[in-house]
Amino acid sequence: MQKSAMPIGPTTPLRLTLRAIALAAGLACSAAVPVALAQTGTQTGTQTAAQAATTEDTLVMKNGQILKGKIVSETAERIVFRVRIAGMETEVPYERSQIDKVLRGAAGDTTPAKAPASDPAATPVAPGALPGTAPGTSAPSSTPGRFIEGEGTRYYVIELSGEFGSEITQTPIRQALKNAKEQKADVVIFMLDAKWEQSKLEPLPDDAANFDEIFRAEDIVPLFVEEVPTTWEKPPRIVFWVKKAMAGAALLPLVAKEIYFAPDGKIGGLGNLTFMMEGVGDEVVREKQRSLRMGHAEGWAIRGGYDYRLIQAMARIEYVLSVRYKDGKPELFEGYPKDPGEELLTDSGMGAQSDTVEDRVNGIGNDVLTLDERNARLLGLSKGTVSNKDELLDALGLSRGAVDVSDRSTRITRDWKSGLERAQTQIRRLMRDLAEVRVEAPGDYDARTKARNQRRRIIRDIRGLLRQWGEALTGRWLYQNQIPGDLQLEYLDSGIEIEQKKDKKD
Amino acid sequence: MVRNLKVWWLVCAAVLMSVLALSSSALAADKVTLRNGTTVEGTIVREAAGVVWIKDASGKERMLLPSEIASIARGTATEAKPETKPEAKPEAAPASTPAATAPGSPAAVAPAAAAPVVTPSGRQRPKAAVITLGERGDKDMVGLFMTRHQLDTIRPMLEQDLGTDGTGIVVFRITSGGGALLEIQRLSDAIELDYKPRFKVVAWIDSAISAAAMTAHAIEDIYFTSQGNYGACTGWFGQLTAVKGRELVEVIEMMKRISARGKHDPKIMESMQIMKPLSVKFDGENTLFFHDDVSGDFVANPPGRILTLNAETARKIRFSRGTADTLEELTKAMGFESFEDVEWIGQRVPGIMWPVSRAEKWSMDYRSKVKRDQDSFQLYVADFNRYIAAAQDEPLETRGQFVSRARQELQRVRSMMRNNPNFLLFNMNMLEMKQFDEWYEEQERLLRELMRPR
Incomplete structure (x- = not known):
């Protein structure tokens, strides 16, 4: 493991600024103040909501957040905004590049005057008026865009937990999205915590990897980027909150424009590409195999609006990637820091740069990139770090005034899991039953016929279950339980049919 | 005497062709400069919604999308365009483009989309269809799901829906992880010789790996989806064993010829086939040079790697003309001002991003049947054999039911081969339908024999 050419910490004024901005961004995301909750330091308890609304300033962020508070100071680059977080007032600087609109409060506003006119993010407006509205129009009711009115925003939360590819799979997600559509959700939030374990007793470390699971993810990601846009009249914002997204699960959040991390959140588990198929065949073909896999994974990252080189860094051990910050924005470059x-x-x-076992055990290796909350935030991939759903709703400006329309979401995912478990039990039982159906000698024609019919019924039932739950039955599970494939079962069934036709009454 | 007459007619025809070519050449004063830096000279014969149809000196007509065109210099050929007529919105022409209406003035003008639009044959806008080649869900193998047979079958449908005058646009939406080498040349020939003369052909890449990329390579106008990937064309077999020696040279040479069809620098494909680096040197906005080393401004493929392009790298080396995730975006990427400028034929189907035309519906059904057959072939054959075996054990009077079922299975195999003749090779190790017909007839004879009293 080679360390950075320079210490990571802020050693120069520029770095200090960047660190401060990065910290601020983190705070902003974890402390997005919902419209109704937003209070400024100058507001008194005797103010009515309407009065409050007209004396507050509003920042409409490009990620859809609405922040209510007071502008304390502003420059061409940033606005320092006073907000109340968890009952405490704090001042948070926001980059203007993150801000879509600035809506200033009514007369009596104590904030500094207009931002430089050249700044498009700070269009000057008459006091108490919104751009394009008559003076005196109340701010919240006239703010542009569907997220301005916090009260009206309908959000739908889908919890994706369990084993990727069986419990986290396309059918329940599609069902939940269908329900979200029925509920006319404006925002669909996925809370992703995929199991990362070898078995129930053996969790996998962060440096474990299974790149080829991305092909399983390709059964799921089109739901977000193709089905939703083509089947919804007004497609919702899709937000991912990531606790654990390793291997195939890593691809799911990467197609979303808005990702938030848990403090211990991780996206990774793709780092075995370099040594994939090692020792088999010719290097040029192995390289072809790696290349096409990279093409797939990079493509989905691009679809989400992220730099595809992050995927290279996550997947290829030999790939060297560094980052510099320009005007507060991360800029990736290949090679070592200079x-x-x-x-x-x-x-x-x-060689010498290979991660040590200690590095791996402690999760600090850098042979491949595993995105954690810090680097994901610094690299601009994460919009913030939040611990739970409530904090996420806060960050999204949905904790007050917005409507939770999650409806059947929990039931859908729970039913899928329990249904799958039942199906697995049933399949195993049916396989046992199939083996046990016998015609004891000297069985007559009727006994043989009955037994064959019974076997055919069992086969039909197994095939039905395999069809219904096939997407969730992993190859490993099928192998461990010695469940034959559909074709073999059909072959067996058709053999019994022929046997029956040939049989004659005694 | 007959032979002499034939020769005479051939001479006459040749002379006539030369005269026509000369006169055409005399009139051919229009010059379209493309965004890739090349120019096309000839006579503009039609224009619609920014699309330009230009006939070159050889009489070959070529359709140019607005996205391809950098500028148009019009010459003296106004009177040589009898089939064109002014579009309903002549005022849309910018006043600052006098060359657009000034015969004899070769000055470059604004892109054709801004020029006066003339509709061909009274048609208001080009018709277009999206045809999927391969799809997700294990229906993507070149040679099985993406075949020459598909292209041949749907072409007449497209001709009916889009016309054959070169005004129709066929967009091949490609989703395939590759497949059989043997199908590449056949697909390429269908695109080059059968489709291009009739339609403007566009590729829209969802995923084109290996043989799929080698197929799409015959197409000039290539657009990507954001998630699109294209490349990894190394030939292999068995346990990741590379195609080598003469066979490799043959494939590389084949792809050089196909690269020429698509007007792509052959170095691009080569770095997708063998571990050869590729870099690009930019020279001005429209010109770039490919190098098979890392000396260029942008290294698309470092040494020791096989190239697979993504939407960004493809755009960067100008292999892709644009990135589009929806049909609306594709229409605009193709240079049309709005989605309505193109008439996308077919019916809207929920969950499908483009209207489903007859040809597309056929393609979807075709792949579904191929998939069913592919999955069940072993069962067809096994059951056929088991029913024959059962029939052989039966007395003649009860044999019929088994023979009849065996025949059913046999017919399934035949239907499978008819639907996709490539199954002949993949599943029966046969090269042509005639062989299969003989085999089929032999099986039929066996079945008839079984029903004959001995």
Whole structure:
């Protein structure tokens, strides 16, 4: 493991600024103040809601957040905004590049005057008026866009937990999305915590990997990027909150424009590409196999609006990627850091630079990139770090005034899991039954016929279950339980049919 | 005497062709500069919604999408365009483009989309259809699900729906992880020789890996989806064993010829086939040079790697003309001002991003049947054999039911081969339908024999 050429910490004024901005961004995301909750330091308890609304300033963020508070100061680059978080007032600087609109409060506003006119994010408006509205129009009711009115925003939460590919799979997600559509959700939030374990007793470490699970993810991601846009009249915002998204599950959040991380959140588990198929066949073909896999995974990252080189860093041990920050924005580059302020993300991972066992155990290796809350935030991939659903709703400006329309979401995912468990039990039982159906000698024609019919019924039932739950029955489970494939069962069934036709009454 | 007459007519025809070519060449004063830096000279014969149809000196007509065109210099050929007529909105022409209406003035003008639009044959806008080649869900293998047979079968439908005058646009939406090498040349020939003369052909890449990319390579106008990938064309067999020696050279040479069809630098495909680096040197907005080393401004493929392009790298090396995730975006990427400028034929189906035309519906059904057959072939054959075996054990009077079921299975196999003749090779190790018909007839004879009293 090669360390950064320079320490990661803020050693220069520029780095200090960047660190402060990054911290601020984190705070902003975890403390997005909903419209109704928003209070400024100047507001008194005797103010009515309407009065409050007209004296507050509003920042409409590009990610859809609505922040209510007071503008304390502003420059061409940023606005320092006073908000109340968990009952405490705090001042948070926001980059203007993150802000869509600035809506200023009514007369009596104590905030500094207009931002520089050249700044498009700070269009000057008459006091108490919104852009394009008559002076005096109350701010919240006239704010542009569907997220301005916090009260009206309908959000739908889908919890994706359990084993990726069986419990987290396309059918329940499709059902939940259908329900969200019926509920006319404006925002669909996925809370992703996929199991990362070898078995129930053996969790997998963060440096374990299974790149080829991305192909399983390709059964799921089109739901977000193709089905929703083509079947919804007004497609919702799709937000992912990530606790654990390893291997195939890593691809799911990457197609969403809005990702939030849990404090211990991780996206990774793709780092075995370099050594995939090692020792088999010719290197040029192995390289072809790696290349096409990269093409798939990179494509989905691009679809989500993320730099595809992050996927290279997550997957290829030999790939060296670093980051520098320009005007507060991360800029990736291939190779090692040379200048102060540049940070190494992944080294070549070969020879002396190979991660030590200690590095791996402690999750600090850098042969491949595993996105955690810090680097995901610094790299602009995560919009913030929040611990739970309530904090996420806060960050999204949905904790007050918005409507939870999650309706059957929990039931859908729960029913899927319990249904799957039942189906697995049933299949195992049916397989036993199938083996046990016998015609004891000297069985007559009727006994033989009865037994054959029974076997055919069992086969039909197994095939029905396999068809219904097939997407969730992993190859490993089928193998462990020695469940034959559909074709073999059909073959068996057709053999019994022929046997019956040939049989004659005694 | 007959032979002499034939020769005479051939000479006459040749002379006539030369005269026509010369006169055409004399009139051919229009010059369209493309965004890739090349120019096309000839006579503009039609224009609609920014699309330009230009006939070159050889008489070959070529359709140019607005996205391809950098500028148009019009010459003296106004009177040589009898089939064109002014569009309903002549005022849309910018006043600052005098060359657009000034015969003899070769000055470059704004892109054709802004020029006066003339509709061909009274048609208001080009017709277009999206045809899927391969799809997700294990229906993507080149040679099984993406075949020459598909292209041949749907072409007449497309001709009916889009016309054959070169005004129709066929968009091949490609989703395939590759497949059989043997199908590439056949698909390429269908695209080059049968489709291009009749339609403007566009590729829209969802995923084109290996043989799928090698097929799409015959197409000039390539657009990507954001998630699109294209490349990894190394030939292999068995346990990841590479195609080598003469066979490899043959494939590389084949792809050079196909690259020429698509007007792509052959170095691009080569770095997708063998571990050859590829970099690009940019020279101005429209010109770039490919190098098979890392000396260029942008390294698309480092040494020791096989190239697979994604939407961004494809755009960067200008292999892709644009990125589009929806049909609306594709229409605009193709240079049309609005979605309504193109008439996308077919019926809207929920969950499908484009209207489903007859040809597309056929393609979808075709793949579904191929999938069913592929999954069940072993069972067809096994059951056929089991019913024959059962029939052989039976007395003649009860044999009929088994023979009849065996025949059913046999017919399934035949239907499978008719639907997709490539199954002949993949499943029966046969090269042509005639062989299969003989085999089929032999099986039929066996079945008839079984029913004959001995």
